[in-house]
Structures are given as structure tokens and as C-alpha cells.
Amino acid sequence: MINIVIFGPPGAGKGTQSSKLLAQFGLIHLSTGDLFRSHIKNSTALGLEAKSYMDKGNLVPDSVTIGMLKSKVEENPTAKGFIFDGFPRTTPQAESLDAFLKSLNTEISACLSLQVPDEELIKRLLERGKSSGRADDADEEVIKNRLGVYMRETNPLKSFYADQSKLEEVEGVGTIEEIFGRLSAAIDKHA
Ligand code: AP5
Ligand code: MG
Helix, strand or coil, X not given: CEEEEEECCCCCCHHHHHHHHHHHHCCEEEEHHHHHHHHHHCCCHHHHHHHHHHCCCCCCCHHHHHHXXXXXXXXXXXXXXXXXXXXXXXXXXXXXXXXXXXXXXXXXXXXXXXXXXXXXXXXXXXXXXXXXXXXXXXXHHHHHHHHHHHHHHHCCHHHHHHCCCCEEEEECCCCHHHHHHHHHHHHHHHC
């Protein structure tokens, strides 16, 4: 199996690049943000809980997020591998993911970390906010909170993956095709 973590701050291009990578490598894309948004759309209890955190740009509690992610993996027992997008975001999430994949006799192949300056991230998210309907894109203060949460809680996971020799830092500014080429090359090193 090839299991990829696509990593980076809000607006780095994780979702955009995942949809290209899944086609190229035959992987299943699991975005916790997309899963939460689908729960919100369907007005589930989980969606209602997640929305109260997401609209402010805060993280949904690990207890909710980890359980949701595991059941999605279990729904796909014949998968060639997964692209984890927006997960893990905290150290407990990363540790749970490692233990869970180990129980399935597999592991993370690589963590691809997209590097994009804050100015560019804010510009991209405000632009998307004009039409996305995402409450967390519409307000610059919420976007800045998301970036702060990323720096405090998620960015430290780079060393978690670097310690396992799985971290690949990839320049995330350029055309979508250029960045896709860099990511594909990084995956080939670990596949
Ligand atoms: P989530 O949905 O994961 O959002 P995010 O990480 O904040 O960031 P985005 O999805 O907005 O950005 P992206 O990196 O996917 O970029 P995209 O390709 O869209 O999470 C939302 C919320 O859910 C969190 O705040 C939290 O509350 C909760 N949550 C989710 N996972 C969680 C977890 N594990 N634990 C706890 N809580 C969790 O691109 C962005 C924009 O830029 C697009 O408009 C795109 O068209 C454009 N763009 C892309 N590439 C380029 C390029 N090369 N040049 C110019 N523009 C580009
Ligand atoms: Mg996304």
C-alpha cells in the first residue's frame, strides 16, 4: 500500500493536489474537512458538533475526529492506499494513525508538506470565500485563527514525520501542474 499524508496550512493546496494524486496513484482521498462538511450538510449530530468548532477556525476534538477517520478507512478494505488530507493535525492524531495502520499491517509511506507563505494563503482563502459558502473562509480573523492553530498544533508534526525519515518539504507556490510534478516526484522516492 501507499499511504500519503498531504500536509500544510489552510489554503496550501492539499485538496487541489489530492484530487490529482488520487487519479495518478489510484488512492482513496480522505479529507477530514470534507467529511465534516458532508456531515454538516446532512445535519448529523456529528456535523452539528463539528460546525461549532469549524466556524471559528478551531480544531474539532480528537475523540470525534479520530473515530470518524478510522471508520472511513475500514469502509475501504481493498484500497491500494490512502491520501490523508487535513489529518493528522495533532500529535495524538498522528500517534493514533500510526497505531491504527500498524494494526492493518501497513504504515504511512510519506508526509508531503506544502510550503506556502501566509500572505499567499490569506489571499487564496479570501478569494475562495467569495463563492465557497465556507464560513471559515469569509472572515479574515477566522482565517488568521486557522493559521495560528496550524502553527501551534499541527506544524510540530513535521518533526514527528522527519524523525521517521518520511517528511518531504515541497514548494507550494507555482502552477497547480508544477506543484503536482514536485509531489509526484516526492512520492516516487518513497513508493
Ligand atoms: P479543512 O477542510 O482541512 O481546511 P484547511 O486545512 O483549513 O484548509 P483548506 O481545505 O481550506 O485548504 P487546502 O490546503 O485543502 O487548499 P485547497 O486545495 O482547498 O479543515 C476545515 C476545518 O475542519 C478545520 O479548521 C477544523 O475545524 C476541522 N478539521 C478538519 N480536519 C481536522 C482534524 N484532523 N482535526 C480537527 N479538526 C479538523 O486550495 C485553497 C484555495 O487555493 C482554493 O481556492 C484553490 O483553488 C487555490 N489554489 C490551490 N492551489 C493553488 C495554486 N497553486 N496557486 C493558486 N491558487 C491555488
Ligand atoms: Mg482542503
